[in-house]
Amino acid sequence: MTEPEARPDVASTGDVGTPGWLPRVDMLFDSENDAYEFYNTYAENLGFFIRRSTLWTTSKNIVTRRTFVCSREGFREKKKGAREVKSPRPETRIGCQACMTIRLTPNGRYRVTEFEPNHNHQLATVSTINMLRAKKMRRKARAVRADLVDDSVRTPEFETEDEAYEFYSMYAGRIGFTVRRASMTLSAESVITRRMFVCSREGFRENKKGSKRVKKPRPETRTGCPACMIIRVMPNGKYHVSEFVTRHNHQLATPSSADLIMSHSAETSALDDELGQVDLLSDEKDRDNQDVNLLSDENKLYPRPLKTMRSGDVGAIMQYLQKAQEENPSFFYGMQVDDNDTMISFFWADSKSMMDFTYFGDAVCLDTTYRLYGYGRPLVLFIGVNHHKQAVVFGSAFLYDESVNSLKWLFETFKVAMGGKQPKTILTDRSPVIKEAVAAVWPGTNHRYCVWHIYQNAIEQLSQAFHGSKTLSYDFSRCLFDYEDEEEFILAWNAMLEKYDLKDNQWLAMLFEDREKWALVHGRHAFYADLKSVQQKDTLNSELKKHLSLETDLLCFFEHYERILGERRYAEVQADVHANHNARKLPSMRILKQAASAYTPAAFKMFEREFELYMDCMLYSCGEVGTISEYKVTIEERIKDHFVKFDSLDLTATCTCKMFDFIGIQCRHVLKVLDARNIKDLPPHYILKRWRKDAKTGGISSNCCIPIGDDPQSSLSKRYGNLCRIFSIAAARAAKTMDSCTFVENQSDLLIDQVEQVLRTRALELPPLITSSSDRPQNPIDNVIAGNFRYDKMNQTSFVAHSNGLLSSQHSHPTICWGQFPARLPEQ
Incomplete structure (x- = not known):
C-alpha cells in the first residue's frame, strides 16, 4: 500500500506538537498498516506503547474495522488451574481507555471513527523511551x-x-x-x-544469554x-x-x-x-x-518468466495426447519448443471441438484466468457459445511461456487445427503481449477485451473498495455491461469515481484509457454471441482449477478434464433433444410462432424479451427517400432515442443500437418498425443459423476453407487436412444412429469410385512427398528423442510434422505437431 500523502486529512510527519501528528476523527489512511504506523509513532513520542486489539473482517479476511489500544488496556486474565508463581510478572494492564478505531470506507481507505487520548497512568518521559534499546536503534x-x-x-x-x-x-x-x-x-x-x-x-x-561462555565466538x-x-x-x-x-x-x-x-x-x-x-x-x-x-x-x-513445469509433466502430457490420437485419428495436437529444444507449450483439440468451431466459431474467448487466480499449471482455453447459449471448448493449451512468440505460435496452431478459419471476434484479457500477438496472426479478427475478465480483475484490484461498499459492485457492473451511449457511459463512470472517491485510483484510470477495447458503446459493431452473460453463469474454470495444482498428478487432471467435457457435451445433446421434441404449446402470435419454431429455447427467450419490450416503444416517422424510410423509436424511461432505417425493397433494417450486429437477435426497435409496416413474419435473413435448432445441419464443406497456395507440397497437405476434417465431421454426425452409419458405409464405395473417375480424367498433381525413412519411430516421444524434426534457426522456419508423414513449413517458433490425420498416406 502507498504511504499517506501530505494532505489535510492524512497523517504527515512533523513534531509531536504540531496538529498533523495528533490523531483526530475523520483522518484517512490507505491501509490498516499505515494507521498502525501513525498511531505507533504518536505513542512513541507521547510515552506509551500500543498493540492491535479487536477487529472485524469479511469472509475474505479483509479488515473492515480495527482498534489500536494502549498496551495497558484491559486486565490480565486469570487462567483456571494456574498455580501461584514465586516470582510473578508485574501487573502492567490497568484498564487504560486510550485507543484509536478505524473503519473501512466505500473508497477502500480507512477512516478514524474514534479517538480517546486520555490515559489512567503516568506516561513515560522522553528520556525513558530513549533508554529502551530497541526503540532507540x-x-x-x-x-x-x-x-x-x-x-x-x-x-x-x-x-x-x-x-x-x-x-x-x-x-x-x-x-x-x-x-x-x-x-x-x-x-x-x-x-x-x-x-x-x-x-x-x-x-x-544481539547479546544472547550465555554468549560470553563460548570459547571461540564467531567474528563480528x-x-x-x-x-x-x-x-x-x-x-x-x-x-x-x-x-x-x-x-x-x-x-x-x-x-x-x-x-x-x-x-x-x-x-x-x-x-x-x-x-x-x-x-x-x-x-x-x-x-x-x-x-x-x-x-x-x-x-x-525482466521478461515474463516461464511457468514452473513439474518433473514428469511432459511425459504425462505426451501419454495423454498419444492415447487420444490412437482412439481418435482426427485428434489434433501441437507442441512448441524453444531454442534449447525444451517443450514450453502444448495445444490440443478433438474432432468435436473442431466441429463446434465450424458452426459456432464466430466469437471466441481466450480464457487465461490462471494468470488471475494463480493456478499451479497455466491452462488456456478457447471458449465459445453454442446455439443453446452453453459454453463450448474449441481447444485447450498449456502455455508455460507467455512471450509474444509463444502466443503467436498458439494462435497459428489454433488456426491450423481449425482448417485456416479464424473467428470474427476474439475476447481476451487486458495484456499488451496478447494484443501484439493477435494483431500479428489474426489481423482481420476484431480484438476486444473481455469485460468478464475485467470484472474479475477489478475484484482483486479494488477488493477493499468492494468490501467497503455494498453498491460499488453494482455501479461498476453497470459501467461494464449496460450503457450503450457514450455520453451516458462517461457520465456514469465519472459519477462512480466521485461517489466512491476513486478519482486517484491508477488502475481505474488506466482501464478508462483502454475503454475503446472493452466499453460496450465502442464494441457493438462486433459480434459477441452474448458471451458475457454466459461467462457470468458458467463454472468451467471453477471446476477445472481444483485439479491444476502442482501437487495433483497431471494424468489425474486429464481424467477430470475429459469427464467435465463429456458432461457438458451430454448436456448439449439433452438440449438438442429438448429443443426438437418440446411439447410446449406454440405462441398464438404469428411472429412468435415463427421464432419459436426456428430458434432454440435459449435464443427464443432472448427474442421473446425484445418482442415484449417493443410494445412500450413509440414510433415517429423521420422521412422517406426512395425505398428507404427512417424512424425514431423512443421509450419513456430511456433518455436516448434510437433511429431505424428500413428498406422496403429487400426488407432490411438497421438500428443505431446495433443489437443484431452484436448478439444476432433482432432488437425491439426494428420489431416496432416491422409491425408498423404490417410485416408479420420476421425476414429470414434476420434469423441467424447459429441460433437455430438446425444450426449443426447443412453443408460441411461450405464451412471449411480449402487454401490455394503456390507450394504444391503445402497445397496437397492442406487439401488433405481439410478433407479429413470434413469427413471427420460427417462421421461424427453419422455415428449418432445406426441407419445413418449404415448409409455412409454403403455410400463410401460409390464415392471412392467417383473420385477415381475424376483422377483418371485429369493429370495427377501429386509432387514427390517428403517422407522419412521407413524405420523411423512411430511413438511421438521417440520422435522427439530421435530428432525427427528439423528447422532452420536462421529463418526461424519450423516444420509441422503430421502423423501421416507429410511435412509442411510454417514461419513460427520451432514447433512439433502431430495432427488429426490417419497414419496412412494417400496412394500416389
Missing part, C-alpha cells in the same frame, strides 16, 4: 536511512518480491556486498505489502550498515522501490572477490548476460556521488 536506523536515501537512482517496478530480491542481489554482486531479506509487512490476506532488503552487515548482533560481521532497498506494493499490484540507500559504512569487496560472494550466484550471472551493455555502475571512486542507472530497459531485463 529503530529510530536511529530510520533517521540514518532518511538522510541517505538516493532519489537519483532509477529503479524498475517488479511483478513479485522474488524479482526485486534477484535485482538487488545482482546489484550487490556488482558493487561487492551480500544481501539478505529483513523486515516485511503483510496484509490481512497474507500478501507482502512492504519488504526491506539490506546489506548483510546491517544492524548489530554486522556494523550497522544503512544500505538497503525497500519496496512497497502499488495499487496496480506491482512493487515500487520507495527507498534506496547506496551508502555503506564498511569496505566493499574488490571486483576480483565479488564473484565469490553468495549473492552473486549463477542465477545472477544469467541476469548479467541479459543486461548486455547496460551500465549498472559508475567508477568505484565516484560510487557515493555519481548517479547510478540501474535499468535502461525494464522489458529487456
Whole structure:
C-alpha cells in the first residue's frame, strides 16, 4: 500500500506538537498498516506503547474495522488451574481507555471513527523511551536511512518480491556486498505489502544469554550498515522501490572477490548476460556521488518468466495426447519448443471441438484466468457459445511461456487445427503481449477485451473498495455491461469515481484509457454471441482449477478434464433433444410462432424479451427517400432515442443500437418498425443459423476453407487436412444412429469410385512427398528423442510434422505437431 500523502486529512510527519501528528476523527489512511504506523509513532513520542486489539473482517479476511489500544488496556486474565508463581510478572494492564478505531470506507481507505487520548497512568518521559534499546536503534536506523536515501537512482517496478530480491542481489554482486531479506509487512490476506532488503552487515548482533561462555565466538560481521532497498506494493499490484540507500559504512569487496560472494550466484550471472551493455555502475571512486542507472530497459531485463513445469509433466502430457490420437485419428495436437529444444507449450483439440468451431466459431474467448487466480499449471482455453447459449471448448493449451512468440505460435496452431478459419471476434484479457500477438496472426479478427475478465480483475484490484461498499459492485457492473451511449457511459463512470472517491485510483484510470477495447458503446459493431452473460453463469474454470495444482498428478487432471467435457457435451445433446421434441404449446402470435419454431429455447427467450419490450416503444416517422424510410423509436424511461432505417425493397433494417450486429437477435426497435409496416413474419435473413435448432445441419464443406497456395507440397497437405476434417465431421454426425452409419458405409464405395473417375480424367498433381525413412519411430516421444524434426534457426522456419508423414513449413517458433490425420498416406 502507498504511504499517506501530505494532505489535510492524512497523517504527515512533523513534531509531536504540531496538529498533523495528533490523531483526530475523520483522518484517512490507505491501509490498516499505515494507521498502525501513525498511531505507533504518536505513542512513541507521547510515552506509551500500543498493540492491535479487536477487529472485524469479511469472509475474505479483509479488515473492515480495527482498534489500536494502549498496551495497558484491559486486565490480565486469570487462567483456571494456574498455580501461584514465586516470582510473578508485574501487573502492567490497568484498564487504560486510550485507543484509536478505524473503519473501512466505500473508497477502500480507512477512516478514524474514534479517538480517546486520555490515559489512567503516568506516561513515560522522553528520556525513558530513549533508554529502551530497541526503540532507540529503530529510530536511529530510520533517521540514518532518511538522510541517505538516493532519489537519483532509477529503479524498475517488479511483478513479485522474488524479482526485486534477484535485482538487488545482482546489484550487490556488482558493487561487492551480500544481501539478505529483513523486515516485511503483510496484509490481512497474507500478501507482502512492504519488504526491506539490506546489506548483510546491517544492524548489530544481539547479546544472547550465555554468549560470553563460548570459547571461540564467531567474528563480528554486522556494523550497522544503512544500505538497503525497500519496496512497497502499488495499487496496480506491482512493487515500487520507495527507498534506496547506496551508502555503506564498511569496505566493499574488490571486483576480483565479488564473484565469490553468495549473492552473486549463477542465477545472477544469467541476469548479467541479459543486461548486455547496460551500465549498472559508475567508477568505484565516484560510487557515493555519481548517479547510478540501474535499468535502461525494464522489458529487456525482466521478461515474463516461464511457468514452473513439474518433473514428469511432459511425459504425462505426451501419454495423454498419444492415447487420444490412437482412439481418435482426427485428434489434433501441437507442441512448441524453444531454442534449447525444451517443450514450453502444448495445444490440443478433438474432432468435436473442431466441429463446434465450424458452426459456432464466430466469437471466441481466450480464457487465461490462471494468470488471475494463480493456478499451479497455466491452462488456456478457447471458449465459445453454442446455439443453446452453453459454453463450448474449441481447444485447450498449456502455455508455460507467455512471450509474444509463444502466443503467436498458439494462435497459428489454433488456426491450423481449425482448417485456416479464424473467428470474427476474439475476447481476451487486458495484456499488451496478447494484443501484439493477435494483431500479428489474426489481423482481420476484431480484438476486444473481455469485460468478464475485467470484472474479475477489478475484484482483486479494488477488493477493499468492494468490501467497503455494498453498491460499488453494482455501479461498476453497470459501467461494464449496460450503457450503450457514450455520453451516458462517461457520465456514469465519472459519477462512480466521485461517489466512491476513486478519482486517484491508477488502475481505474488506466482501464478508462483502454475503454475503446472493452466499453460496450465502442464494441457493438462486433459480434459477441452474448458471451458475457454466459461467462457470468458458467463454472468451467471453477471446476477445472481444483485439479491444476502442482501437487495433483497431471494424468489425474486429464481424467477430470475429459469427464467435465463429456458432461457438458451430454448436456448439449439433452438440449438438442429438448429443443426438437418440446411439447410446449406454440405462441398464438404469428411472429412468435415463427421464432419459436426456428430458434432454440435459449435464443427464443432472448427474442421473446425484445418482442415484449417493443410494445412500450413509440414510433415517429423521420422521412422517406426512395425505398428507404427512417424512424425514431423512443421509450419513456430511456433518455436516448434510437433511429431505424428500413428498406422496403429487400426488407432490411438497421438500428443505431446495433443489437443484431452484436448478439444476432433482432432488437425491439426494428420489431416496432416491422409491425408498423404490417410485416408479420420476421425476414429470414434476420434469423441467424447459429441460433437455430438446425444450426449443426447443412453443408460441411461450405464451412471449411480449402487454401490455394503456390507450394504444391503445402497445397496437397492442406487439401488433405481439410478433407479429413470434413469427413471427420460427417462421421461424427453419422455415428449418432445406426441407419445413418449404415448409409455412409454403403455410400463410401460409390464415392471412392467417383473420385477415381475424376483422377483418371485429369493429370495427377501429386509432387514427390517428403517422407522419412521407413524405420523411423512411430511413438511421438521417440520422435522427439530421435530428432525427427528439423528447422532452420536462421529463418526461424519450423516444420509441422503430421502423423501421416507429410511435412509442411510454417514461419513460427520451432514447433512439433502431430495432427488429426490417419497414419496412412494417400496412394500416389
